[in-house]
Amino acid sequence: MHEMSLAESALQIIDDAARAQGFKRVKKVWLEIGQLSCVEKQAMRFCFDTVVKDSIADGAQLEIIETAGQGRCNTCGHETQIATLYEACPQCGSYGMQVIAGDAMRVKELEVE
């Protein structure tokens, strides 16, 4: 379960921002997690709550914004929503849709004081 490492990386981004922007406490964190991003939401919540203990974000509320997967067919160029990496193009039936959205993992915003 790599969500622990990812949660630690998210905390590092928050710590860096705290140093750069001089805030002392984080009340809320918005994470953007794409549906195709290999992150399990529940696991991320659990790991986040664990890694922020005794940090600047201890007790912060976590909001996960899920973004839908979007693919473009390499054969016919058709763009469509996809939920998995092995879906066939609904237009021409080819496999191997190129992922054009929904694979991001981002720290979007913080509410701080």
Next chain:
Amino acid sequence: MCTTCGCGSNEVFIRGKRRAGNADAPVRFRPHAAEAGVKDGEATRIIKLEQDILARNNSVADQNRQLFSVHGVLALNLVSSPGSGKTTLLVRTLEALKGKFPLAVIEGDQQTDNDAERIRTTGVDAIQINTGKGCHLDAQMIERCLRQMSLPQRGMLFIENVGNLVCPATFDLGEAAKVVVLSVTEGEDKPLKYPDMFRAARLMLMNKCDLLPYLAFDVARAEEYARRVNPAIRIIRISATSGEGMAEWLAWLAAEQQACA
């Protein structure tokens, strides 16, 4: 520390850099630093960050990749489930390549340096990373290893990742390619069950092919599933035991190395 699977970065060790009998003291990774000094009662504000969670890993991976490029090193990230025969295949590969290319190995496992010891019996330098409870290697672990080893100039560095078809898919180490090993004693639908890994890999080695006469494994179906996830994936049927497919694999390695040199 995660109580679901025990993941965490505070128990990572790197052991040994040379051949058998000359292991260095383990290096311990520092645990995540705790922050202090929280004050109440200040006005709240919203800060926009829009920062990729993997940015730090990816930037260290890029540094690793640049280092490999400067020294003409082909670095490969070998990934698979536990028990796919990666280490045996790697030992055979090293035996075949010894004397033709400078070689080095980084072994990743949760515990023990058994695999590095197996590699060192071939005479090739091997560093063992023990990830503790961690389920994958990341770019910083590799960067730490690179600082304490001599790079195989114009040769090959094999990074054998922790046996796990899930987590290592996410973490770029700076490799030229991920090579996924799927053995025929596993299910042929693994590419669909673990699509991220098969999507991320450039080459799939279908290992233990000598056992096919005794199994119901459908090779064509496994290949079709892998290509559904990744139409561009190259597939080599191979057996570390019988030697089938070894020539094709070695030729692929030599061509990839030439592209790096």
